[in-house]
Amino acid sequence: MSTVFPYLILIVIISLNWNIGAISPDIFWRDYVQNDIPCDAIEAAPGRYIGQAYYNGFMVATLYPFSNSATFDFGGKKAVVGNLKILCSHQPDKLYWEKVNFSAPHDGQMTDAVKGGNQANQFDLYIGKIFHDGEWKIGKVVEITNAVKGLWIWDKVGKEIQLLDFQILKFNMSTFGCGRRVF
Secondary structure: OOOHHHHHHHHHHHHHHHHHOOOOOOEEEEEOEOOEOOOOEOEEEOOEEEEEEEOOEEEEEEEEOOOOEEEEEOOOEEEEEOOEEEEEEOOHHHEEEEEEEOOOOOOOOOOOEOEEEEEOOOEEEEEEEEEEOOEEEEEEEEOOOOOOOEEEEEOOOOOEEEEOEEEEEEEOHHHHOOOOOOO
C-alpha cells in the first residue's frame, strides 16, 4: 500500500496541472451564479460574457447573463442553463482582441492566445468572437495547425459555421517586466 500512495499523489498533481495549466493565473474561471456577474468578469461585447460549459469537454460559450444561459457550437447550436463558468481577470487591461485570418496564416496569429477549454480531450480550444446575424457571438477557436481550424459558431437556424476571419482573445505577456528571450 505504501508504494501505491506516491503514485496516487503524482497522478493527482499531474491532473491538476493539466486543468490549471490551460490558463494563466491572471485569467481564471469562476462558477457563474445566476443573475450575478462578478466585478472582475470579462465582458466580450455589450451584454455578452465569455462562458464555459461542460459538454464533451470544456466548451467556450457565449454567456447571456440576463437569461442565465450559455450557447456554444458542438455539431450545431447547443444551449445550456446552469453549471456554467465565467471568465474573470484581475488584470483586464492585459487582455485584448486581435483580428486574425486563418486562411492567410502567418507567424504570431496564435501567440498569446487565451486557452478557453478543450474538446473531448482531443485538442485545446481558444476564445474567439465575431459579429454575426446581428449579434456578437463568442465561440471556440481551433488552432491554425488543426485540420478543423477556425472559429466555430452557429447560424440563425442552429447550423454550425466555421469561420476563418474573426477576432481572437489574447493576453499581453510582455507587461510582466521582462520580455521574451529568444536563443
